[in-house]
Amino acid sequence: MIFPFKRHHLGFRILLVGCCSLPLFLLAQGTEPPADSLVHVAYGVQNSDAVTGSLSHVSGFTLRKTHTASLSNALIGRLPGVTITQNGGAPGFDDPSFMIRGRHNTGNNGHLIMLDGLQINSLSHISPDEIASVTALKDAAALALYGMKGANGVLLVTTKRGETSDKVKITFNARYGSQQATQLPKFAGSYDYARLYNEALANDGFSRLYTQTQLEGYRAGTDPYLYPDVNWYEEVLQKNAPIQDYSLTFRGGNETAKYFVMLGYMDNQGLYANTDQKRNANIGFQAMNFRANVDLNVTRNLTAQIGLGGNIQDRKFPPVSTEALWKNMATYAPNLYPVRTPEGTVTGSANFPNNPIGDVLERGYQSRHDRNVQANFKLTQKLDFITKGLDVFGAALFDNLFQNRYDKTRNYAYFEPIYTQSTSGMDSVYFVQRGLDTDLTVQTGNDYENSRLLFQAGFNYLQTFGDHQYHGMLMYQQDQYTVLANQSPFAMQALLGRFNYNFQQKYYLEAAFSYYGLENYPPGHRFGFFPALSAGWLVDKEEFWNQDALVDYLKIRASAGVVGNDKGASRFNYNQYWGVQNSQGYYFGPGQTWYNGLIQLGIANPEITWEKGRIYNVGADMRLFKNKLSLNVDFFHENRSNILVNMGNVTSALSGFTDGKMENRGRVINYGTEVGMNFNGQAGDVGYVVGGWFSFVRNQIKESYETPKKEAYSYREGRPVSQYFGLEAIGFFKDESDIFSSPLHTFSDVRPGDLKYRDQNGDGIIDVNDEIAIGRHSYPEISFALNAGASYKGFNLNFFLQGMVNRSVYLNGYMFQPFANDANISDWAVNGHWTPETHASATFPRLTTEPNANNYRSSTFWVRNGNVLRLRNVEFGYSIPTSLTRKIGMEQIRVYISGLNLFSWDALDVDVDPETLSVGYPVIKTYTAGLSVNF
Amino acid sequence: MSMKKIILFSILLCTMVCFSCEKYLEKPISSEVTLEDIFASKEKTEQFLWNVYSTASIYEFPFYWAASESGFYHYGATYTILAAATDEADAYANLTGAEAFNTGNWSASDIYWYEFRSEFCYKGIRNANLFIENIDQAPFSETEKAAMKAEAIFLRALMHFDLMQRLGGVAIVDNVLKVSSAEDIPEVRIPRSSFEETVNFIVNSCDDAARSLPNVYASQYRGRIVKGAALALKARTLLYAASPLFNSDDAYRPVSDPALRAMIGYTNYDPERWRIAADANKAVLDWAKNESGWCELYQGKENPVDRYEEIFINPNVNEIILDAGLMGPTATNYFVRFMTPGTVVYTGTDPVNIGVTFNFTKFYQKADGTDQVWDEQEGVTYPYAEYRRKLGELEPRFQASVFQSGTEWSRGTGTVYHFYEQQSRLLDLYNGVGFLRKFLKGVRNGSSPAPKWITFRLAEFYLNYAEALNEANGSSGEIMDALNAIRERVDMPPYTYTNQADMREKIRRERAVELSFEQHRYFDVRRWKIAGTDGVMKGGMYGLRLAGGAEPTYKLEKFEDRVWDDKMYLYPFRVSEIDLGYIVQNPGW
Incomplete structure (x- = not known):
């Protein structure tokens, strides 16, 4: 999985796009x-x-x-x-x-x-x-x-291509899996919610909302209408969601023609329960894929490659944003309303009309339909009559995606519970209708389409003269990408080349370049030249290398060059455009006639260009112990300059540019290493493999033209990209005298139990100037994976783990701010919140019903170590002996079970997913059974 | 040799590539407009000028909040009018920018949020400069070009004035600042000019513009800059410059840096500045009378209440020298929400509710020219009928400007509102004696045409002239003529000359009443250096609190203690600009 290590001195082939073939899988x-x-x-x-x-x-x-x-x-x-x-x-x-x-x-x-x-x-x-x-x-x-x-x-x-074989090789694959959420955050039930809401109100200096009778009602939980206690996850979700896919491939060929054909189907359903796919829909995705690659030897000197591929993607989902639905399930208070009225109609309220059950089951569905076709055609003519080893080729490639939508939606009447007290003083509830039922209405349109058309033409050259081997490729390419409704297509044009030389297949030299142009840059400055030089040395082929040494193979390589990045620039930013925009103009005349004004659109940069990355890389690939252990290592350093930065940060307002002007003036360095290892062993009948890789990357902003800051430590420059900044929390305010004797916290009035921060600059007040770099950033510096497997006779067992280290997560938003907009309270806050009694052991600030600007802001309190290790994959399989399968006309049959995301380990003290923070649809785990058959 | 052929082929390939290079990547023809396209077309050149109007700070009213159009809101206290940050009025909703001013809770880091964003002035200035530098290429006649250029020169001067009245001496930007690369950025950081230089720039611009501006436009272009507007801006600028805040031996706050001292005002007192100001204001009156052919104090309508009210609701009144329609599709709804009382007109649940203070009510005389007897004591209740009578006796301009309890909102409809019984219309939520009515007759949600906001009307220049002439020890006859013209127009009995000090008070009082809520007083109390006087921008603000029941009552009530610091005479420059290091901050900030 890391590098092709096996020394296998094939002669060179003519190097064509995608012309290589892989041996039959074992x-x-x-x-x-x-x-x-x-x-x-x-x-x-x-x-x-x-x-x-x-x-x-x-x-x-x-x-x-x-x-x-x-x-x-x-x-x-x-x-x-x-x-x-x-x-x-x-x-x-x-x-x-x-x-x-x-x-x-x-x-x-x-x-x-x-x-x-x-x-x-x-x-x-x-x-x-x-x-x-x-x-x-x-x-x-x-x-x-x-x-x-x-x-x-x-x-x-x-993609795969055909290969010469005696007969057609047919493979059939089938998998069926069952998916579950890896974890769902845990929230309070109604009793805790109401009890703590009263506590929060008291903390804010308000009178309580829930009476003792109500609290008792929630605690007893006997009347689901008067004292609802709803866990929306339980109401909306099913335990398991199916995923399945099937594929059929045909592969074969002879000297004249080779082919590979694949047909695939996949169906993936979501976690929403009780959907019927007619009046409502589970979130679901179906795809059909096909691929047909053919290689033809038209004449002895002319070959043709034809590739066709495509897919049909159909998505269906409830007419509610997935993120909003999951937010509502997490935040809607358990006592907000019962799921349905006693008559079975859906509830809701004026302030919280989006009953999750109503959103999923009562409003119809939306769907998206993508149709994607790709085609490529390539001709290669040998020009041996000019000089041996020279080919000329030409190719046309095409890609088209069309997307439309079909929505069938309706509104429904929902019923709001009105809680009152009867004359006898008893709590009671009745329901008031809001909104009306409407019929399902179809909406279509919103078509989206893009297409790409690409032409290539060029030469390949490969020749050996004694110890010297030359290999060259020079190619012209043009590419046009059209998006429906865009005024101008995206276009590129390039001359590309790569020239290799080696001496005795021991010393390798390579020069690669592109002279690359994009439509998005000013005339005369559209093309850039991007060269790279690299070299490799196969040390083990040297005379001095002891053939019996531990090391069977050792290659040292190094490269240096310049590459560009065009992303992030707005279109045709070199031209300053002016345009009429709704609502920007002026009234004249007695009747006040509106006159449109021509306003300045995005600020132009006539000198806009691409980012330039100067990248150095050194590496080595080696194999030891009779090729059982393979190792490879890379070190790299990149200096990325010309990064677009917003000059508005340092430009005075006098310029009149109130929108940012982007200029290529930023600089970031990025460096790191990758190490890979794999060991294949055999002990008796047991074959085993242990491997893994590790990568470390670190970057630093060198120039960013950020807004001037009051304190030196506030600058992003010198820090990694997206470094978290915030206050340093040093505990909770113990009491009023603690507040009085502390620096003034300026974000809001603080009370005992609120977060207390360090005054970094010692100016006696806590404000944004006290924000320092805290934690790291959401992406990891270290990524790694480990795998281990063993096989015995027809059985095999594999483990695959994957992890990320040196990252931080910032616990922000509704999941972590109980009672904000009446949101539910997580178990984390229920158990750890500050009270005067628990002030020494509290792990969460005092409860509040207000948007607490002091507590709910970036600080060390909310930033956590985001390290994560996942058991990404486990597989156990069995291959039925060939002697048996041949009897039923099959070459091979393999069955297996596997699991995805079965376990994960993280450092969080909160029950949220370390990658998504449980915002939106959860990360899933899957149990799968599969079958592979070869004919 | 075969290598030769390869090279040959390569050359052929390269030629093919380069041949089609630029063409393939060329941007197709599209509807996008560049600056060259604009000034090649009459229509687009005009549209560009409308953009200069649109980004210039003509409107003294904050009318647009949508973030995407934030380019619009550089003016007026957020969510309300500036009058709510003076002794004139109070905004009941506490989310307004005026609230920040009244509590003294504003600073260099958030001033842009509460009132006035200087960067948008410079956006307008940039547009004006672009127009001025390019108009000569446009396919208009020389006269037309000169007049259009004069409009842009005026608008550029107006924006410098807006900066000056808040900040003192500012950076003068009289050309398109080139920011084509980071190397240009230091050159864009133009330091502040002295106060004197800033005034001179505005005055010279006005002189320059006045030479080419027409006196009148064809009817469909009513609202464009006339010569009188240039004269008016010059006159107001010179009046401000002659006023105590700027024209004084002593700065409003001790300053040791002489350069800064020269930025926040003239460094000495010179009575001649009043003379110059008087002449400039006289020039506006002369222009109206002798040259404009249309501009005069409005004298229509039988009833003086209707007459005064008409000036603010009829954009075709000949008294208006410059005004602007409020912009944007939702502007009228904002106007209604910010300005009208409760939910009488507004349909939402969160009106701002501007109340007219008791402090300011006392400036209004009775219709006979005598003062009302205000002997109410705090904590004592008085019969509601007394409230009705005392307010009802006040002069026509009060009746036109203030919606009192027990009167109709829409006069003539017969629907009377007693505020204490109007909780459902949120009419019990205000501070003061009643609600603002001026500007609002006929205003409703989505009303078309959009309400207008006046920048210059002729009455101001009578008052300016009277004030400047009085300070310059000018002819008492002319002082009284100017002052009494304003009084007589609303059927108020004329004043007779007493002495300079007494006339100063009378002129200031008349100015407060005549120009009330038009965002004059906010700047007047600053330039007179009386903002720190108790009851003006500082100290107790009072209202008459009504109570319902069988026998409704009212009582005098202090609703707020306002905060003032003398550093507030001039605004701070925004901290993000100070941090760039090219601007000297105003004293005290």
Whole structure:
């Protein structure tokens, strides 16, 4: 999974886009197939020995082990140097966040995704079964060909192709899984809620809201209408949600033609219970994928490659924002209203009309439908008649995505409970209707479409003269990307080249470059030149190397170069535009006629350009103990300059620019290391594997043109990107005299039990100038993964753990602010809140019903260590012996069970997910049973 | 050699690439407009000028809050009028910017939130400078171009005046500041000019503009800058400059730095400045009478109450030299929410409720020109009928300006509101003797055309002239003519000349009453240096609290003690600008 280590001196092949083939997977072992010695690099493949840049890759086979609905989640922990943070598992909306080698800039850190030569927006909806490999390109040597789109890293996805075989190889895969939330936050029931609400009111100096009778009613819990006690999670959610996928692949070929065909289907349902998919809908995602790749030898000298792929994605979901629904389930007070009236109609109230049950079950549904087609066609002609080893090629690639929506929604009458006291003094309740029932109404439209058309043409050259081997590639590419309703398409144009030389396949030199142009920059300044130089040395091939040494293989490599990043710039920012905008104009005339004014739109920067990343990388790949242990290590340093920063921060208001002007003046350095290790052993019949990787990245803002600060410690410069800042909490105010003797806290009137802060600058008041760097940032500095597996006869067992270290989380928002807008109170605050009695042991400030500006602000109190370790994957499988399967005409049958996100460990004292903080749809765990059949 | 051929092929490829390079990446033709496009077209040039109007601070009213349009709100106390931060009025809702002023709870780091954002003045100044520097290319006649340029010069001067009256001497920006790269940024940090230089810049701009501005526009362009507006701005600027805050041997607060001293005012007292101010104000009156052909004190309507009220609700009154319609689709709703009482007009649940203070009510005489007897003691209740009678006897301008309990909101409809019995309309939630009525007749949610807000009307210049001439020891006859013109217009008996000090008080009182709630007094009490006097910007503010029941009553009640510090005579510069290090902060901040 880390590097192709196996020395396997194939002769060079003509290097074509995606022309390599992988050997048949050794499914019976349930382990990774041996890595091919050909590695995917930018616009081509290379022999692994020749690779002088830094890259990591993972095969589709490995990705299959993690049963997730989207491929991007399956990549978590699989690519050294690539950090992926989960954003919750909502079906169809579960894209995680990526970082390749950490944060490179203060702006847009997004990376590039390439699928068979086409830039795509997301790799979530590609099936692992159509994928040969995903490669992360990380250093300048690997990225130079991507010019000003490459500097944040590239994920290169390559699909499978056909191979020569005697008969058609058919594979059928099926998986069925059951999903659950990894954890749900815990909140108070009605009795605790009401009791503590009274306490909070008393703390604020108000009289209590709940009477003793009511408290008793909540405690007894006998009357669900008069004294409701609702746990919305229990009402809305089902325990298990199914996920299933199936794929069928055909692969084969002969000397004339080779093919690979895949058909896939996936269905992923969400956690909402009691939906019927007609009048309402669970959140759900269905996808169909297909891929057909054909390689033809048209003549002896002319080959053609044809690729077709695509998918159909259908999403269905309740007509409520997922985040709002989960927020309501978390925050709606347990005694707000019963779920339904005694007659079974849905409740609600004027202030809280969005009864979660009503939102999910009564309002109809929305749906989104994506249709995505990709096609590529490539011709390669050998030009041996000119000079041996020379090819010319031309290719056209096409990608189209169309999305529309179909919503069927309605409003419903909801009933608000009115609590009163009868004449006898008894509490009673009746329900008042609000709103009206309407019929389901269909809405369609909001079409979205994008398409990309790309042409490539160029030469390949490969020739060996004795000890000298030359390999060159020079290519022209143009790419146009059109988004429906955009005035101007996105366009790029580039001349790319890569030239390799090696001496005795021992000393490798590579020069790569791109001369890359984008439409978004001013005329005359649209093109940039991005060179990279790299070299590799296979030390073990030297005479002096002892062939019996521990080390079987040792390659040392180094690279340096410049890559760019165009992300973050607004479109055509070099031109200052003026436009008419609604409501900006003037009245003239006796009847006050409106005259539109031409107003200045976004402030232009006529000199706008791309970010420039100067990247250095050194690394080594080695294998020891008869190739059983493989190790590789990389060190890198990047100096990213020309980062867009808002000059409004340092420009005086006199300029008249009240909006920020973005200029390429920021600078960030980013450095780190990646270490990978893998050990394959055999003890008797037991084969085992232990491996892992570790990466460390750290960055520092060097120049950012931030607003002048009063205190030196307030500057972001010199800190990592997105460093948390806040006050240093030094405990809770004990009593009034403590408040009196402390510096003045200026955010709001403080009371005993409120947070007390340190006066960093000693000016006698606590204000924003006392904010210091606290904790770290939400992304980790250290990412790592561990795997361990064993196989015995047909059985195999694998564990895969993934973790993140040196990150912080900031506990902010509704989950942590009880009674704000009457929100429910978490168990964390119930158990730990400050009272005069518990002041010594309290772990949470005094309760309050007010928006407490003193407590609810960034401080060390709310910033926590965000380290997390997850048992990402466990798999247990069994392959039925071939002797048996052949009897029923099958080559191989393998069955397995696996689990995803089964356990996680974190340092939080609160019951929230360390990655999502339990905001929105939860992170899920999945239990899966699967079957693989080869014919 | 084969290598040669490769090179040949490569060259061919490169040629192909470069041939199509720029064309392929060229931006397609689109509807986007550049500065060159604007000044090549008459229509777009005019639209650009309307943008200068739109970003200039013509309107003294805060009318827009949506964050996306924050470019609009540089004026007036947040959520209310500036009058609520003086002894004129009080805003009942405590979320207003006036509340911050009244509690003294504002500073260099949040002033921009409570009132006035100087950066938006400079946005307007930039637009004006862009116009001034480019108008010569536009396809208009030379006369048209000169007149349009004069409009922009006036607007640029007006924005400098807005800065000056709050901040003293400010940075003068008379060209488009180039910020094409970070190297330019230090050059954009222009230091403050002295107060004198700032005044001179405004005055010279007005002279410059007045030479080319027309006296009148075609009807559809009513509201554009006329020559009289330039004269008016000059006249008001010079009056302010001659006033005690700026024209004094002693600064309002001791200052040791002589450069700063020159920024916050003239460094000496010079009576000649009053003479210059008097002449400038006389020029406005002369322009109206002899040159404009239309501008005069409004004399229509039989009833003096209707006559006075008409000036503020009829934008076609010939007294108005410059005004502006309130902007934006929701502006009228904001206007209604901020200005009208309770939910009589406003339909939401959170009106601001501007009450007219008892302190200010005492400035109004009875209709016969004598003072009302106000002998109420705190804590004593008096019959409601007395409240009705005493207020009812006050002069026409009070009746037009203040909605009292027991009267109609919409005069003539017969619907009478007794505030103490109007809890459902939130009419019991106010401080003072009643609600603001001036400006509001006929205003309703979404009313069209949008309400207007007056910048200059002729009456001000009679009062300016009287004040300046009195200070300059000018002709008593002319002083009285100017002052009595204002009184007689609302059927108030004329004054006769007594002495300079007495006339000063009478002129100031008349000014307070005539220009009430028009955001004059906020600046007048500063330039007169009386803001710190008890009952003006500081100390007890009083109202008459009504109580219902079988026999309704009222009592005198202090609703607020206001806070003042002499450093507040001038605003602080915003801290984000001070931190950039190019501006000297005003004393005390």
